[in-house]
Amino acid sequence: MVNITEKIKEIEEEMKKTQKNKATEYHLGLLKGKLARLRAQLLEPGPGGVGTAGTGFDVSKSGDARIALVGFPSVGKSTFLSKVTKTKSEVAAYSFTTLTAIPGVLEYGGAEIQVLDLPGIIEGAAEGKGRGRQTSDMVLMILDATKRAEQRYLLERELEAVGIRLNQDPPNIYLKQKKAGGMKITFSAPPKYLDEKMLYNILRDNKMLNCEVLVRDEYATVDQFIDVIMKDHRTYIKCLYVYNKIDSISLEHLNTLAHEPHTQVMSCELDLGITDVVERCWDELKLIRIYTKRKGIDPDFSEALIVRDKSTIEDVCDAIHRTLKESFKYALVWGASARHVPQRVGLGHTVSDEDVVSIVGSKSGLATTTK
Numbered sequence: 050m051v052n053i054t055e056k057i058k059e060i061e062e063e064m065k066k067t068q069k070n071k072a073t074e075y076h077l078g079l080l081k082g083k084l085a086r087l088r089a090q091l092l093e094p095g096p097g098g099v100g101t102a103g104t105g106f107d108v109s110k111s112g113d114a115r116i117a118l119v120g121f122p123s124v125g126k127s128t129f130l131s132k133v134t135k136t137k138s139e140v141a142a143y144s145f146t147t148l149t150a151i152p153g154v155l156e157y158g159g160a161e162i163q164v165l166d167l168p169g170i171i172e173g174a175a176e177g178k179g180r181g182r183q184t185s186d187m188v189l190m191i192l193d194a195t196k197r198a199e200q201r202y203l204l205e206r207e208l209e210a211v212g213i214r215l216n217q218d219p220p221n222i223y224l225k226q227k228k229a230g231g232m233k234i235t236f237s238a239p240p241k242y243l244d245e246k247m248l249y250n251i252l253r254d255n256k257m258l259n260c261e262v263l264v265r266d267e268y269a270t271v272d273q274f275i276d277v278i279m280k281d282h283r284t285y286i287k288c289l290y291v292y293n294k295i296d297s298i299s300l301e302h303l304n305t306l307a308h309e310p311h312t313q314v315m316s317c318e319l320d321l322g323i324t325d326v327v328e329r330c331w332d333e334l335k336l337i338r339i340y341t342k343r344k345g346i347d348p349d350f351s352e353a354l355i356v357r358d359k360s361t362i363e364d365v366c367d368a369i370h371r372t373l374k375e376s377f378k379y380a381l382v383w384g385a386s387a388r389h390v391p392q393r394v395g396l397g398h399t400v401s402d403e404d405v406v407s408i409v410g411s412k413s414g415l416a417t418t419t420k
């Protein structure tokens with residue numbers, strides 16, 4: 050059996066050799082689809098794939114959110130972890146100092162954010178030397194400001210190859226598999242980069258012979274279409290690019306880096322810009338602080354309940370106690386999400402940051418308790 054890594058190499062070679070033009074477009078589209086399938090196979094655990102068992106990468110999730118630190122070796126990931134959390138991850142001038150995932154806890158805004166210090170990524174990690182994925186709410190890509198500009202692109206490419214899409218929305222393409230009825234493709238507007246015949250070919254190649262497709266984005270690309278087909282193997286995640294070691298570069302260069310999109314600059318050594326990085330993470334995570342209140346008593350502003358962006362009263366109930374919903378009658382809300390104060394709302398009401406919430410239950414009147 051030819052191994053998957055070799056097959057991937059073969060397809061990549063073939064793609065490189067194939068000139069891009071109208072005539073080869075279909076062929077290239079199919080190759081892209083095949084490549085995506087092989088890469089997904091490579092990440093599956095079990096024989097032929099790269100397992101994560103026993104590699105020490107599986108750290109259980111804790112806290113209100115998780116941030117993963119990724120980057121090439123020796124860019125300062127462990128130094129950063131040691132700065133923002135109480136955890137000390139070994140720091141050294143040689144590469145691969147960190148060999149397993151080291152978790153730390155960043156306390157900010159009343160929330161506990163788990164920060165995962167991951168071993169340095171190497172080029173080609175996607176092609177078999179990879180080691181599974183840790184799901185997180187956000188990626189901090191730590192870059193070395195003294196290194197060449199391609200590092201950012203190279204790292205992005207490694208993550209792309211394992212199905213990670215940074216700062217992108219899932220494509221606006223609807224795909225539903227059916228039991229019968231053949232393939233049906235509809236475009237809500239004439240597509241700029243897609244062609245119906247090519248999509249049929251790719252679907253057929255993926256054995257999706259009965260399905261319904263609706264392309265809602267006229268600018269959708271073949272790569273995005275493949276992402277939709279492979280959606281179980283795709284992760285869409287926010288990324289903040291952080292250039293460390295700005296103590297060792299010119300002001301002019303610093304200025305250029307600082308103006309790149311989704312970017313912060315810092316020096317762990319000089320303790321510069323670290324608070325800005327943390328604040329930026331907080332903004333990106335969009336965590337919501339809720340203060341709970343009992344009848345006749347002022348809300349407790351010293352301890353916030355942390356919920357995710359776009360959470361509802363139902364999520365707030367669940368965060369307080371698993372069974373609170375069962376006795377729920379209504380809630381009173383003070384704050385940005387309330388149209389008048391207090392507003393009486395149901396489980397479906399969406400809360401805002403720093404709202405004060407009082408849950409009224411049927412059994413014992415006020416059911417509100419803090420965690």
Ligand SMILES: Nc1nc2c(ncn2[C@@H]2O[C@H](COP(=O)(O)OP(=O)(O)OP(=O)(O)O)[C@@H](O)[C@H]2O)c(=O)[nH]1
Nearest residue numbers: 122123124125126127128141145146147169317318
């Ligand atoms: N000049 C400078 N050096 C730094 C800075 N931050 C970290 N370093 C140095 O960079 C080297 C690597 O730091 P680490 O924190 O071990 O890097 P890492 O990314 O965790 O490395 P691996 O675990 O090996 O992947 C160490 O010698 C640090 O002292 C900085 O802001 N400026």
Ligand SMILES: [K+]
Nearest residue numbers: 123141143146
């Ligand atoms: K190191």
Ligand SMILES: [Mg+2]
Nearest residue numbers: 126127146147
């Ligand atoms: Mg390290």
